[in-house]
Amino acid sequence: MGEFAGVLLVFLSCLVVTGRCRDDTFTEELLIRPLTSGHIYSHFEFTTTWTTPEITRSIDQYRDFEFSHYDLFPRAFGEIVERYHVRELHLSLTQGLWRHRKWGYPIVDAPPGAQLWVWFNPTSENLDQTWRDLVNALSGLVCASLNFIDSTNTVSPELSYRPQGLAEEWYAGNSSYMRYAALPRENVCTENLTPWKKLLPCDTQSGLSMLLHPVPLYTAHYHALSLHLRPSCKDVSCSSVHLELTQALSLVQGPTLSSSGHQDWSLQQLFSTQLIYTCPLASMSKIYVDVTGNRDMKKFTLDPEPDIFDESGSGPSLRQLAVYDVQAALAGDGFNIEATYKSRHIYGIIPSPHLHVSRFITGYGQEGGSITVKFTNSGSTSLSVVYLEVLPWYLRLFLHTSHSYSHTKSPVYISKLVTARDREQGWLYEAVVEIPASSTIELSLDFTRALLKWLEYPPDANHGFYIPAATISAVLPTPR
Amino acid sequence: TTMKLLVLVVVLCVAPIYANNVGSFSQLLKKKTHTNNWAVLVDTSRFWFNYRHVANVLSMYRSVKRLGIPDSQIILMVADDMACNPRNPRPATVFNNAHQHINVYGEDVEVDYRGYEVTVENFVRLLTGRLTPSTPRSKRLLTDDGSNILIYMTGHGGDGFLKFQDSEEITNVELADAFEQMWQKKRYVEILFIIDTCQAASMYEHFYSPNILAIASSLVGEDSLSHHVDPAIGVYIIDRFTYYALEFLERVTPNSDRTLAQFLQVCPKRVCISTVGVRQDLYKRDPNNVLVTEFFGSVRNVELTDHILDLPKCGGRGKVGLNNSSGTILKKISSPEKYMYADQLPIHRAS
Numbered sequence: 001m002g003e004f005a006g007v008l009l010v011f012l013s014c015l016v017v018t019g020r021c022r023d024d025t026f027t028e029e030l031l032i033r034p035l036t037s038g039h040i041y042s043h044f045e046f047t048t049t050w051t052t053p054e055i056t057r058s059i060d061q062y063r064d065f066e067f068s069h070y071d072l073f074p075r076a077f078g079e080i081v082e083r084y085h086v087r088e089l090h091l092s093l094t095q096g097l098w099r100h101r102k103w104g105y106p107i108v109d110a111p112p113g114a115q116l117w118v119w120f121n122p123t124s125e126n127l128d129q130t131w132r133d134l135v136n137a138l139s140g141l142v143c144a145s146l147n148f149i150d151s152t153n154t155v156s157p158e159l160s161y162r163p164q165g166l167a168e169e170w171y172a173g174n175s176s177y178m179r180y181a182a183l184p185r186e187n188v189c190t191e192n193l194t195p196w197k198k199l200l201p202c203d204t205q206s207g208l209s210m211l212l213h214p215v216p217l218y219t220a221h222y223h224a225l226s227l228h229l230r231p232s233c234k235d236v237s238c239s240s241v242h243l244e245l246t247q248a249l250s251l252v253q254g255p256t257l258s259s260s261g262h263q264d265w266s267l268q269q270l271f272s273t274q275l276i277y278t279c280p281l282a283s284m285s286k287i288y289v290d291v292t293g294n295r296d297m298k299k300f301t302l303d304p305e306p307d308i309f310d311e312s313g314s315g316p317s318l319r320q321l322a323v324y325d326v327q328a329a330l331a332g333d334g335f336n337i338e339a340t341y342k343s344r345h346i347y348g349i350i351p352s353p354h355l356h357v358s359r360f361i362t363g364y365g366q367e368g369g370s371i372t373v374k375f376t377n378s379g380s381t382s383l384s385v386v387y388l389e390v391l392p393w394y395l396r397l398f399l400h401t402s403h404s405y406s407h408t409k410s411p412v413y414i415s416k417l418v419t420a421r422d423r424e425q426g427w428l429y430e431a432v433v434e435i436p437a438s439s440t441i442e443l444s445l446d447f448t449r450a451l452l453k454w455l456e457y458p459p460d461a462n463h464g465f466y467i468p469a470a471t472i473s474a475v476l477p478t479p480r
Numbered sequence: 481t482t483m484k485l486l487v488l489v490v491v492l493c494v495a496p497i498y499a500n501n502v503g504s505f506s507q508l509l510k511k512k513t514h515t516n517n518w519a520v521l522v523d524t525s526r527f528w529f530n531y532r533h534v535a536n537v538l539s540m541y542r543s544v545k546r547l548g549i550p551d552s553q554i555i556l557m558v559a560d561d562m563a564c565n566p567r568n569p570r571p572a573t574v575f576n577n578a579h580q581h582i583n584v585y586g587e588d589v590e591v592d593y594r595g596y597e598v599t600v601e602n603f604v605r606l607l608t609g610r611l612t613p614s615t616p617r618s619k620r621l622l623t624d625d626g627s628n629i630l631i632y633m634t635g636h637g638g639d640g641f642l643k644f645q646d647s648e649e650i651t652n653v654e655l656a657d658a659f660e661q662m663w664q665k666k667r668y669v670e671i672l673f674i675i676d677t678c679q680a681a682s683m684y685e686h687f688y689s690p691n692i693l694a695i696a697s698s699l700v701g702e703d704s705l706s707h708h709v710d711p712a713i714g715v716y717i718i719d720r721f722t723y724y725a726l727e728f729l730e731r732v733t734p735n736s737d738r739t740l741a742q743f744l745q746v747c748p749k750r751v752c753i754s755t756v757g758v759r760q761d762l763y764k765r766d767p768n769n770v771l772v773t774e775f776f777g778s779v780r781n782v783e784l785t786d787h788i789l790d791l792p793k794c795g796g797r798g799k800v801g802l803n804n805s806s807g808t809i810l811k812k813i814s815s816p817e818k819y820m821y822a823d824q825l826p827i828h829r830a831s
Contacts, residue, residue, distance in 0.1 A: 095564065133614040140616020143590055145597050163822045172822035189564035190572050191591040214587050218564050218572035238819045384827055432827055458596060459526055459645040475825045 024050040024072040025283045026201050028208040031321075032265075033290035034300075034339070035252070036350045037102045039221065040265050044208060044249040045107075046200055048072050051234065051242040059166060059231040059241050062087065062121050072281060073245065074199035076141060081229065084134040085127075088119040088165045089229040093144060093188045096222035096252070100356045108248045110224040111469030114144055114186035117161050119178045122171070128154075131179045142227075143191040149181040152393055153468070155428040156180065158416035160388040160473045165230030166241060182390060182468035188225060190214040196225055199247060207279025208287075208326070211271040212249070222252035263300070263345045266338040274334030278327045285326040287337065292320045300341045304329070317478045354379045354476050355435070359469075368448035370401070373470065375443075377435040384434045385474040386415070387443070391427040391467060393420035394450040399429075401446040412443065422450070483788055514669040515626035517778045519544045519554045520606070524598060524635030524644045526560040531715045532706050534562045535576050536634040536676055536722040538584040543729040544630065545588075548778035555606060555621055557593040559635075559645050569712055576718045576726060578710040592619050600650045607658045609667065625666040630674070630775045634722070637677030639700055640685075656686040663689040670763070672740075672775040676721045678703040681757035693763040695744065697721035698754035705753050720752050734777050740767040 026048050033041040050073045058065045064085050067078045081089065092110035118134065120127055131154065139146035156175045163172050171177065193214055200209050217223055228246040255265040268274050278285060291309070294300060306322035307329075313319050329335050356376050363369025371391075377383050391397065399417075411434070418428035435441050521544070523537035541556055563574050563585045574585040593602060605611050606621050623629060635642055641649040662668055673694040675683050680696035687694065697719070698704040706716035707723045718726075724747045732738050744767060747756050760767070773779075 136612075136614040137616050140592075140618040143592065143594070143618075145595050148596070159826055162824050162826065164824075165821070166819050167822040168820065169822075173826070185595075187561050187564055187595075189561055190585060190587060191589050191594070194588055194590055214572040215570075232821075233819055241819060384825075386825065386827065459647040473825055 023052050026072045026281050027284040028282050029286050030208050031288045034263055035103050038263055038345050039252050039254045042251045043107050046247040048245045049242045055243050056241055064121055072201045077199055080137045084130050085121045085123045086118055087121050088163050091116045092224055092226035093192050094224040095188045098222055102350055104353050106250055108226055113184035115182045117180040119163050142195055144186055152426050154179050154181045155390050157388050157430050159386045160471050165232050184466035184468045192225060201281045202279035206277035207282055207285060213272055216272050220251045220253045224250040261344040262341045264340055267336050274336040276334050278330045287324040287326055288321040291322045300339045303338045352378050355474055357472050370444045370446040372444040374440055375435050376440045380437050382434060382436045383474055385472050387431050387433050388471040389429040393422055393426050395447040396450055398446045514628040517549050517628050518623050519549055519630040522557040522633045523559055526645045528567050529715050531562050532718050533634045534558055535574050535718045538574050539576050539722055539726040540632045542584045544776055547776050548734050551590045556591050557598045558591050559598040578708055600644050600648050604658050608661045623667045627668050628670050628775055629668050630672045632674045634676040637679055639679050640682045652683045652686045659689045676719055684759045690762055694759040696757040699757045702754040721747050732772055738772045740770040743772050
């Protein structure tokens with residue numbers, strides 16, 4: 001009886017002090033960055049975190065999650081995570097190609113089409129069968145044809161796609177726990193946005209998700225929807241952990257086309273709506289505008305005035321953000337941020353990022369060709385990158401032809417190679433490439449196409465065949 | 481008092497539907513033959529010049545959703561993506577009318593089978609329920625012996641077949657057999673089968689299962705024609721039968737008393753040019769007595785009960801549904817000394 005009173009006292013005091021005692025939190029953020037190419041890059045991040053003793057235990061012991069009393073965390077997604085031994089999951093659906101050369105680096109990078117990579121818990125069950133069941137369940141969740149992922153397009157790379165969440169060395173070094181697959185032909189449209197929005201606690205009624213109307217989103221040059229689930233530290237000290245679900249949406253739109261050559265933009269213009277209601281379930285709701293290079297409002301002015309300015313980094317990695325607290329700002333009618341440029345946009349030379357890569361097919365006709373990759377390192381130190389290529393089985397690669405052209409003969413070290421088997425397994429080619437400072441390296445892989453049976457062609461074979469994007473993993477010396 | 485509250489809530493939910501007949505409420509319940517509604521809407525055509533077939537199926541989707549059938553009970557199969565197609569000058573929209581009156585794609589669409597998934601095998605497996613165990617719920621037709629199903633198909637057809645994506649066909653015999661399997665397994669009460677293709681009447685020739693009412697947009701030997709071209713898009717954007725059907729359905733509300741007999745007259749020969757074919761011999765009821773909303777809308781039938789249910793007390797300590805295995809079976813929780821993130825570029829491992 002006494003301990004019951006004690007628990008009640010703690011419970012009541014908790015209520016009084018913090019307003020609500022929650023295991024989970026929800027935050028929403030929007031970053032708007034005007035690019036030097038004249039486009040506007042918008043990046044939404046909706047983050048739901050969840051901490052319970054059961055979740056902490058599952059993270060510590062690498063066991064399956066056991067969720068109960070769902071509140072802000074979406075139940076439709078949680079049940080899939082529980083059932084299929086998922087520890088970390090990253091799913092992205094993208095339309096368009098991110099142009100690293102012109103736009104720099106995105107916050108979350110994604111190839112065109114669908115990409116799914118998952119780290120599973122160590123389990124005695126057959127992970128290939130679990131992977132097959134998981135992709136079927138996810139295809140129903142996001143209304144995409146992810147069920148076409150099978151053994152012919154699934155790989156387990158050795159050095160790429162390391163866990164982004166908490167992972168000890170014995171786990172992170174064993175890539176048999178992870179699976180990666182990409183479907184380049186997958187398209188994104190409103191039917192993928194609809195279930196994705198329904199995973200958000202406030203749906204489309206209030207908060208930053210009010211801005212997500214399909215027509216401006218799909219008229220963009222680049223559009224990427226993604227879901228990221230990972231166990232991570234709650235704070236910098238990392239004394240406790242939580243499960244973090246991040247739903248991100250990246251957009252690149254071009255406003256200079258509309259208003260007389262000025263790169264003017266506003267929330268109304270970008271998303272065809274203003275913010276009217278704030279999400280009551282969000283503990284933080286902020287909009288950041290990247291004002292690096294706009295000291296003293298020389299290039300453009302922002303209306304209304306930002307609440308505070310946040311500065312980080314120095315030198316080439318300096319970044320300044322103008323921060324708006326949406327929950328404080330939404331007192332009356334709609335909230336709209338407008339940026340007005342003083343002069344017309346000049347299409348000048350855009351400084352190239354530290355590392356950029358170009359990949360293309362050479363050759364002509366249907367019989368064969370070669371896949372060529374050009375790495376350009378414009379920095380002052382040499383870079384070691386991991387290059388991952390996942391190819392379908394019907395491209396018969398000639399590995400003896402993989403050359404590299406550069407002034408200095410830098411070796412290419414193949415870290416993992418899985419040769420294809422007809423109709424069963426695709427190619428995995430993973431190599432460590434060292435790129436000297438201020439130079440360009442070219443790698444090429446010759447191939448010839450296998451003859452397919454007539455039923456193996458898709459109904460629209462006139463399109464040709466889509467090859468998944470290659471992945472380059474690198475750690476850059478400067479954070480920019 | 482909780483029981484009385486439950487009855488009150490139930491009556492309040494059902495009252496708007498039967499606003500006019502509050503008195504004969506229980507009689508109405510007895511007359512109803514079905515308890516839930518499902519819709520299977522299939523577009524079988526791929527490529528930009530078949531835009532109109534996608535607009536057809538989305539018009540039906542829009543009507544059915546507006547009249548109350550929830551997304552969880554609609555199976556929408558669209559073989560190609562028109563809304564986000566690079567050739568669409570108005571992305572994320574599909575219009576049924578050159579003057580852009582209605583965006584039938586909407587902001588809330590959920591497509592269950594899309595692109596290459598729309599095949600004859602998937603369609604027949606969906607109808608008969610013979611799906612792999614890992615098929616998600618949104619891709620299953622979970623009907624029972626109290627379901628009314630609306631099945632709408634559109635695409636390119638011929639005498640006795642319907643073409644799927646330019647690479648395969650379903651014949652009228654296969655379709656009839658699929659329906660018979662559904663009848664044997666008691667997967668429907670009544671089916672309304674609508675087909676909008678050329679020579680559509682051939683598809684219902686071989687049906688032999690009871691309680692199917694079939695409507696075809698043209699008879700054998702006739703072509704179904706499309707309505708009009710949108711010069712901005714460059715292709716025909718809707719077929720005649722579906723255009724007039726949509727016009728009719730836009731004026732139907734969830735508590736409307738329009739009958740199926742009126743729906744059968746929706747496209748007379750002077751506007752449709754082809755003759756609408758109807759097969760009624762397998763359907764026992766008189767279409768004059770069947771409401772349109774019995775197939776296009778959703779019935780939420782409620783059974784009033786007057787015996788008391790004991791609901792368990794809620795809010796007790798301990799989690800609901802979790803195996804109470806904490807403490808005895810598991811070993812003591814040992815959190816790691818220090819949590820760490822993985823090395824993102826473990827190149828040292830390679831050399």
